Amino acid sequence: MQRLWKRELWRLAGLTAIGALIGWPFSAIGAGIAVALALQLAYQLHQLRALHEWLAQHPHDEPPSASGLWGELFDRLYRYQKGQRITQRRLRDTLSRIQESSEAMRDSVVMLDRHGDMEWWNSAAERMLGLKPALDRGQHITNLLRDPRFVDYFQARDYREPLTLSSPIDEQMILQFQITLYGDDERLVMARDITRLHRLEQMRRDFVANVSHELRTPLTVLSGYLETYGDMADQLPGRLGRGFEQMRSQTTRMQNLVNDLLLLSRLEIDQGGQDDTPIELTSLLDNIRRDAEALSNGHHRIDVEIDEPRRLVGSEKEIHSALSNLAFNAVRYAGDQSHIVLRWTHHTDGACLEVEDDGEGIDPHHIPRLTERFYRVDKGRSTATGGTGLGLAIVKHVLLRHDARLEISSHPGEGTVFRCVFPDTRLTDAEHDSCHQRQA
Structure with missing residues (x-):
C-alpha cells in the first residue's frame, strides 16, 4: 500500500x-x-x-x-x-439453529430486550403462557404476566432462586420461572412445567400430615397409660420399671417428632401472612432463654443481647418456634460450659436474629445440608440428645414465610453462628406501633 x-x-x-x-x-x-x-x-x-x-x-x-x-x-x-x-x-x-433447538424444547423460552419487552419466544411459550405473535411482540413481559409475585421477582433482579407460579392461562398448570441476565442487560425467561412434580410433592405433604395426625391419638393413649403405670413404679419389679421408663422416653420422642411433622406440614401448605404483627423481641428472647436454661440444667451460660430498637413484623408463634429450635440445638450440641448468645441486631444487609455459641462447631461440608429433614451431623449423638432432625427444616420454612434467609457460619472448635436475616420491610418502629394502636 x-x-x-x-x-x-x-x-x-x-x-x-x-x-x-x-x-x-x-x-x-x-x-x-x-x-x-x-x-x-x-x-x-x-x-x-x-x-x-x-x-x-x-x-x-x-x-x-x-x-x-x-x-x-x-x-x-x-x-x-x-x-x-x-x-x-x-x-x-447459528441463530436459525438456536431458534430451531429452542422450538424443540419442552420448556418455554422468551427473549427480552434491555427494557423488558418481548422480542422472541418459542412455541412452548405460546402453549404455557398464552403468547400470541401477532399481538404480544414488543409488549413488556409484566403486561402479560401480571401476578404480583412475578412482577416483584422480575424487578428485584435477584434470580438465584426460581419462582413457582400457576400458568396465566391455566391455573392447574404449575410453572417454575427462571430468569437469566445476558448481553446488554437483556434477559432470558424460561418456564418449566412442574405440574406433575408439584402434585407428587402435594401428595407427600398430605400423606405426612395425615399419618402424623393419625399417630397423635394412639401416642396420646399410650403416653397416658405409661404415665399411669409410672405412678405405680414402686409396685413393679425393678427390671420392668426400667422398661417402662424407656418406653415413656421413646413415646415422648415420638410425640415430639409427630408435632414437628405436623408443624412442618402446616408451614409448607399454609401461605402465611395472616398473623403479621409487631413482635416484642425482648420478652420473646427472654422466654426462649429461660426455656433453654431449663433444658441446659446449668451446663451452659446463656445471654440475650438487643442492639436493634425496631420490632420485627411477623408471626410471633412461628418466630418463637424457629428461635427455640436454634437455641435448643445450641444447648444440645455446643458442648458443656459453652457460652450461648441470643441476639437481635442489625447488619448491612438487614436485621438479624442470631444464635451464637463458642462450642464444638460444625465441619463446613455439612452446612449446605443442615436444613434437610432428618439430616444429622452425628447420628448417634443426635439421637441421644432427643432431637427430631426437623428443627432446622422448620427454621428454614419459617424464614421463607417471613421473606428472610438463614446464614450459617461455623468451623470445628470455633463455635457456630446461626443468623436469621430479615429485610428492612419487615421492621417497624415502636413509636409507630403505639401511634397506630391509639388511632385504632
Whole structure:
C-alpha cells in the first residue's frame, strides 16, 4: 500500500510537470499546471463516482476495474464485503439453529430486550403462557404476566432462586420461572412445567400430615397409660420399671417428632401472612432463654443481647418456634460450659436474629445440608440428645414465610453462628406501633 501511494504521488508530480512543459512555450506555465491538475481531479471524481454506484446499486457484483490505488481500494472493499457476507450467513445459520433447538424444547423460552419487552419466544411459550405473535411482540413481559409475585421477582433482579407460579392461562398448570441476565442487560425467561412434580410433592405433604395426625391419638393413649403405670413404679419389679421408663422416653420422642411433622406440614401448605404483627423481641428472647436454661440444667451460660430498637413484623408463634429450635440445638450440641448468645441486631444487609455459641462447631461440608429433614451431623449423638432432625427444616420454612434467609457460619472448635436475616420491610418502629394502636 505504501508503494502505491508513492506511485500516485509520482504520477501527480509527472502530470504537473507535463502541464508545465506544455504551457511553457506559450508563457502559460500556471495554466498548464492547472489543466493537468484538473485532469487529475476529473479522474479521481470519476473513480469516486464508480465507487459510489458500485456500493449503492451493485454491492454484490464484481468491483469496477481500476488500476493503482483505486484498484487496490476496490479489491480490499470487495474482500471485506465478501467476508462480512460469509460472517452474516454463519450468524444467520447459528441463530436459525438456536431458534430451531429452542422450538424443540419442552420448556418455554422468551427473549427480552434491555427494557423488558418481548422480542422472541418459542412455541412452548405460546402453549404455557398464552403468547400470541401477532399481538404480544414488543409488549413488556409484566403486561402479560401480571401476578404480583412475578412482577416483584422480575424487578428485584435477584434470580438465584426460581419462582413457582400457576400458568396465566391455566391455573392447574404449575410453572417454575427462571430468569437469566445476558448481553446488554437483556434477559432470558424460561418456564418449566412442574405440574406433575408439584402434585407428587402435594401428595407427600398430605400423606405426612395425615399419618402424623393419625399417630397423635394412639401416642396420646399410650403416653397416658405409661404415665399411669409410672405412678405405680414402686409396685413393679425393678427390671420392668426400667422398661417402662424407656418406653415413656421413646413415646415422648415420638410425640415430639409427630408435632414437628405436623408443624412442618402446616408451614409448607399454609401461605402465611395472616398473623403479621409487631413482635416484642425482648420478652420473646427472654422466654426462649429461660426455656433453654431449663433444658441446659446449668451446663451452659446463656445471654440475650438487643442492639436493634425496631420490632420485627411477623408471626410471633412461628418466630418463637424457629428461635427455640436454634437455641435448643445450641444447648444440645455446643458442648458443656459453652457460652450461648441470643441476639437481635442489625447488619448491612438487614436485621438479624442470631444464635451464637463458642462450642464444638460444625465441619463446613455439612452446612449446605443442615436444613434437610432428618439430616444429622452425628447420628448417634443426635439421637441421644432427643432431637427430631426437623428443627432446622422448620427454621428454614419459617424464614421463607417471613421473606428472610438463614446464614450459617461455623468451623470445628470455633463455635457456630446461626443468623436469621430479615429485610428492612419487615421492621417497624415502636413509636409507630403505639401511634397506630391509639388511632385504632
